[in-house]
Every structure is written in structure tokens, then in C-alpha cells.
Amino acid sequence: MNWSNYSSLKSAGNVSFAEDKKTTREAVEAVDEVRDDDGNITTHAVLAQAKEEREFVVLVTKSWNGSTGEANADSKREYSLSDLEREKARYDSEVASAQAQSDELAKAIIDFKKV
Numbered sequence: 848m849n850w851s852n853y854s855s856l857k858s859a860g861n862v863s864f865a866e867d868k869k870t871t872r873e874a875v876e877a878v879d880e881v882r883d884d885d886g887n888i889t890t891h892a893v894l895a896q897a898k899e900e901r902e903f904v905v906l907v908t909k910s911w912n913g914s915t916g917e918a919n920a921d922s923k924r925e926y927s928l929s930d931l932e933r934e935k936a937r938y939d940s941e942v943a944s945a946q947a948q949s950d951e952l953a954k955a956i957i958d959f960k961k962v
Contacts (some may be wrong), residue, residue, distance in 0.1 A: 848906065848924070850934075860909070867905045867923065874898035903927070 848862075856862040877895035880888050905923040912919055 848908075850938075856908075862906060862908050864904055864926075865907050865923075866902060867925075868900045868902045870898060871901050872896065872899040 853862065875893060875896040878890055878893040880892060881890035883889050903925050904927070905925050908922040908924070910919045910922060911917065
């Protein structure tokens with residue numbers, strides 16, 4: 848994601864955050880035992896298990912086919928708050944590094960002009 852375009856994409860309705868969920872385990876009904884036609888046990892006792900789902904947040908991005916103009920399926924990318932904070936910290940660090948480079952380059956320009 849090019850985060851420098853986030854506000855304009857959001858204003859245009861092309862990106863948004865949404866809750867999503869995924870089934871991690873289907874429900875299972877309890878079974879004492881199952882016997883085949885000959886009376887042999889084919890399945891032993893199985894405990895009931897509830898369906899399990901995992902909830903998370905996705906960034907939904909809309910896109911269109913450049914040739915036809917038809918909407919493509921929405922792209923969904925999972926994010927956590929820590930993912931976003933880590934990415935912001937990385938950009939902040941790059942800004943600080945660039946500022947330090949710029950500040951020192953300004954000093955070098957001053958020295959250069961003295962020659």
C-alpha cells in the first residue's frame with residue numbers, strides 16, 4: 848500500500864478498513880460410535896467441538912479492469928494495530944535519517960561556499 852495516497856483513496860471510497868473473520872475449525876457433532884452393516888465399529892467416540900472463528904481487520908482495496916472498466920474482486924490485506932504502528936515507525940525513522948543527511952549536507956554546502 849502506498850500510504851501517501853491513503854486519504855485520497857479513502858475519500859474516493861476506494862479503500863477502507865473492515866472486520867473480517869475466518870473459520871479455523873468447523874463444528875463437529877458428538878458421536879458415541881458408528882457401526883457398519885456387519886456390526887463392526889468404524890468410528891469410536893468423538894467429542895463435540897464448537898465451530899471456531901478468528902476475527903481480524905483487513906484493508907479493503909477496490910480495483911477495476913483497465914480495459915473494460917469492470918470492477919475486480921476487492922483486495923483484502925490483514926493488518927493489526929501493531930503492524931501499522933511498526934510501519935509508521937519505520938517511515939518516521941527514514942524521515943529522521945533523511946533529515947540528518949539534509950542537515951549535514953547544508954553544513955557541507957556552507958563550507959563549500961567558503962572556498
